[in-house]
Amino acid sequence: MNSNLKIQVGSLVFKNPILLASGTSGFGKEISQFYPLEILGGFVTKSITLKPKKGNPPPRIWETYCGLLNSIGLENPGLEEFIYYEMPFLEKINTNIFVSIAGESIKEYQELAKNLKNLNISGIEINLSCPNVDRGGIQFGLDPDILYELTKSIVKISQKPVWVKLSPEVGKIIPVVNLVKDAGAEAVVIFNTFLGLAIDWKERKPVFKRIFAGLSGPAIKPLVLRYIWEVYEKSSIPIIGCGGIMEFGDVMEYILAGASLVEIGTANFINPNIGKEIILELENYFKEERIEDLVGLAHKRKEVSL
Ligand SMILES: Cc1cc2nc3c(=O)[nH]c(=O)nc-3n(C[C@H](O)[C@H](O)[C@H](O)COP(=O)(O)O)c2cc1C
Numbered sequence: 458m459n460s461n462l463k464i465q466v467g468s469l470v471f472k473n474p475i476l477l478a479s480g481t482s483g484f485g486k487e488i489s490q491f492y493p494l495e496i497l498g499g500f501v502t503k504s505i506t507l508k509p510k511k512g513n514p515p516p517r518i519w520e521t522y523c524g525l526l527n528s529i530g531l532e533n534p535g536l537e538e539f540i541y542y543e544m545p546f547l548e549k550i551n552t553n554i555f556v557s558i559a560g561e562s563i564k565e566y567q568e569l570a571k572n573l574k575n576l577n578i579s580g581i582e583i584n585l586s587c588p589n590v591d592r593g594g595i596q597f598g599l600d601p602d603i604l605y606e607l608t609k610s611i612v613k614i615s616q617k618p619v620w621v622k623l624s625p626e627v628g629k630i631i632p633v634v635n636l637v638k639d640a641g642a643e644a645v646v647i648f649n650t651f652l653g654l655a656i657d658w659k660e661r662k663p664v665f666k667r668i669f670a671g672l673s674g675p676a677i678k679p680l681v682l683r684y685i686w687e688v689y690e691k692s693s694i695p696i697i698g699c700g701g702i703m704e705f706g707d708v709m710e711y712i713l714a715g716a717s718l719v720e721i722g723t724a725n726f727i728n729p730n731i732g733k734e735i736i737l738e739l740e741n742y743f744k745e746e747r748i749e750d751l752v753g754l755a756h757k758r759k760e761v762s763l
Contacts, residue, residue, distance in 0.1 A: 458472055459473075459739075459740040459743060459744075461743040461744070461745070461746060461747045461748060462474065462498075462736075462739055462740065462743055462748050463747075463748075463749075464498075464717055464718065464748055464749050464752075465749075466643065466644055466695045466697075466717045466718055467618050467643025467644055467695060468618055468643060469553055469579055469580065469618055469643075471498035471499055471553060471718060472498055472552070473497070473498040473736055473739060473740075473748075474498050474708070474712065474716075474717065474718045474719055474739075474748060475497055475498045475499075475708070475718075475719065475721065475732055475735055475736050475739070476497060476498050476499040476500060476501055476553075476555075476697070476718055476719065476720045476721070477497060477499075477500050477501060477720065477721055477722075477725060477732055478501055478699050478720035478721060478722035478725075479501040479502060479503060479504055479557040479582060479584065479622070479720075479722075480503050480504060480529065480557075480722070481721075481722040481723060481725045481726065482500070482725055483502075483503050484502050484503060484539070484543040484546065484547060485500055485502070485543075485546060485547060485550065486543075486546055488725065488729055488732075489546075489550075491729045491730050491733070492730060492732070492733040494550045494552060495550050495551040495552045496552075496732075496733060496736055497552050497732055497736070498552065498553065498718060499552055499553035499554065499555060499579065499718070500547075500550065500552060500553070500554055500555070501555045501556075501557050501582050501720060502539075502543070502547070502554070502555070502556050502557050503533050503557065504531055504533060504557040504558060504559040504584045504587065505533050505534070505535065505536055505539045505556065505557065505558060505559070505569065506531060506533055506535060506536070506558075506559050506560060506561075506565065506569075507535065507536050507560065507565050507568055507569055508535045508536075509533065509534050509535035509538065510530070510531050510532055510533050510535065511530075511532060512529050512530035512531060512532025512533075513528050513529065513530030513532075513589060513665075513666065513667060514666055516528075516664060516665065517529050517530070519655045519664050519665070519670065521653075521655070521672070521674075521676065522676075523674060523675045523676035524672050524673055524674030524675060524676035524677060524701070524723065525672070525673050525674045525723050525726070526653050526655055526664070526665070526670040526671065526672050527589070527650065527670055527671050527673065528589045528665045528666075528667055528670040528671070529589060530589045530590055530667075531559055531587055531589065531590055531594075536569060536572055539556075540572070540576070544576060544577075547578070548576070548577040548578070553579035553580070554578045554579055555578065555579060555580045555581065555582045555620065556573055556576075556578050556580075556581055556582070557581075557582040557583075557584050557622070558570065558573070558581055558582070558583055558584060558611075559584040559587055559590075559593065559594055560593050560594075561590075561592040561593040562592075562593060563597070563603065563606070563607050563610070565593070566583065566593075566607055566610075566611060567610055567611065567614055570610075570611045570614040570615040571614050571615075573615060573617070574614065574615050574616060574617070578617070579617070579618065580617045580618035580619060580620060580643070581611060581615050581617055581618075581619050581620070582619075582620045582621075582622050582646060583607070583608065583611055583619060583620070583621045583622065583642075584622050584649070585597050585598030585604065585607070585621060585622060585623065585624070586598050586622050586623050586624035586626075586648065586649030586650075587649065587671075588624065588626070588649070588650060588652050588669065588670070588671045589667060589670065589671060595624050595626060595649075598621075598623055598624050598626075598627060599624070599626060599627060601632070601633070601636055604621075604633065604636055604637065604640075605636045605637075605639070605640045606640075608621055608636075608637055608640035608641065608642050609640040609641055612640065612641035612642065613641075618643045619641065619642045619643060620642060620643060620644045620645065620646050620697060621637045621642045621644075621645055621646065622645075622646035622648075622649055622699075623637075623645055623646065623647055623648055623649065624648060624649050624650075625648045625649075625651050625652075625677075625680065625681070625684070626652060630647075630684055630687060630688060631687065631688070631691045631692055634688050634692045634694050635692055635694075637694065638692065638693070638694040642694070643695065644694060644695040644696065644697050644717070644718075645688070645694055645695075645696060645697065646697040646699055646720065647681060647684050647685055647688065647696060647697070647698060647699065647700075647716075648677075648681050648684065648699060648700055649671065649699075650670075650671025650672055650673045650677070651671065651672045651673075651677050651680065652669045652670075652671065652672070653669065653670060653671070653672035654668065654669055654670070655670070673700065673701070673722055673723045674701055674703075674722075674723040674724075675701040675703055676701065677700045677701045678700055678701030678702070678707060678710075679701075680700070681698065681699070681700030681701065682698075682700075682710060682711065682714050685698050685711060685714045685715050685716050686714045686715060686755075686756075688715065689714065689715025689716075689753045689756065690715075690756060695717045695718075696715055696716045696717060697716060697717070697718045697719065697720060698711035698712075698714070698716030698718070698719045698720070699719065699720040699722060700722075701723070702719055702720075702721045702722075702724060702735075703724045703727075703731075704731075704735070705734075705735050705738040705739065705742070708735055708739070709742075709751075712748065712751050712752055712754075713751060713752075713753070713754050713755035714753070714755055714756075715752060715753040715756065716752070717752050721735070
């Protein structure tokens with residue numbers, strides 16, 4: 458293990474900055490056939506809800522030129538099955554495991570946090586940004602009062618490190634990340650998917666039953682980077698960057714813009730080995746320097762011309 462890749466975020470130490478993003482590698486079993494997950498800096502589970510959720514009717518996935526629209530609708534086995542069938546596998550992996558939680562009410566999020574409190578996990582990622590469900594999620598993330606109260610209560614109940622995953626729909630991001638920080642979150646995850654639309658022109662109707670769906674993949678990377686830059690410049694909360702990472706160079710861009718860690722999502726569908734490959738490239742690149750020293754470095758090197 459290359460100790461130059463080690464990085465501390467909040468109260469946790471990560472062996473490298475590479476995590477897999479929620480919903481793009483399930484609960485880890487399938488992807489672990491490609492490489493041992495303990496080489497990762499961390500793993501974020503598919504978002505779980507209190508009760509099992511069937512998700513949205515098909516179609517759920519639609520490819521675009523530079524990305525993917527999805528409308529999965531948080532299909533997941535629910536808390537009980539998660540604890541019974543998925544935790545025994547996850548708790549054996551020697552890396553930081555974050556459980557992503559989602560709910561239709563504040564109470565549901567709190568109930569999930571209560572039940573996760575005694576599990577052998579590193580932390581909780583609150584999904585306040587799913588664009589593909591009717592209640593909860595993104596709506597909570599857009600309401601400053603709920604965002605604050607919900608985050609604060611999850612921090613208190615779970616007694617674990619808490620990250621809040623935001624939606625690009627938040628608009629003005631600085632007041633939002635400051636709220637999240639004041640509520641006790643250790644980091645913000647920027648971002649979940651962007652709301653997008655596809656029309657099946659042959660059928661002359663929207664592709665998705667819910668009309669809008671979540672856009673991910675390379676198309677969104679420059680959009681997300683812009684927010685990472687702004688948050689790094691104007692707030693002190695640690696940033697987990699997520700959106701459109703396809704290769705090593707993308708990770709470097711995120712780090713130089715101000716992200717301490719990154720999450721890889723859609724790229725896992727194209728190349729399930731991507732996490733491992735990027736870690737190998739990081740190990741190669743960081744032979745002398747420490748990754749920690751590069752976080753946000755591009756801010757010092759910007760050339761301002763008027
Ligand atoms: C098929 C699919 C399912 C997803 N499910 C979840 C989820 O359950 N919870 C969540 O917080 N984000 C979910 N996401 C969003 C990703 O974690 C990530 O934030 C987003 O895709 C942007 O990163 P990417 O461009 O690297 O994919 C999902 C994304 C995709 C493509």
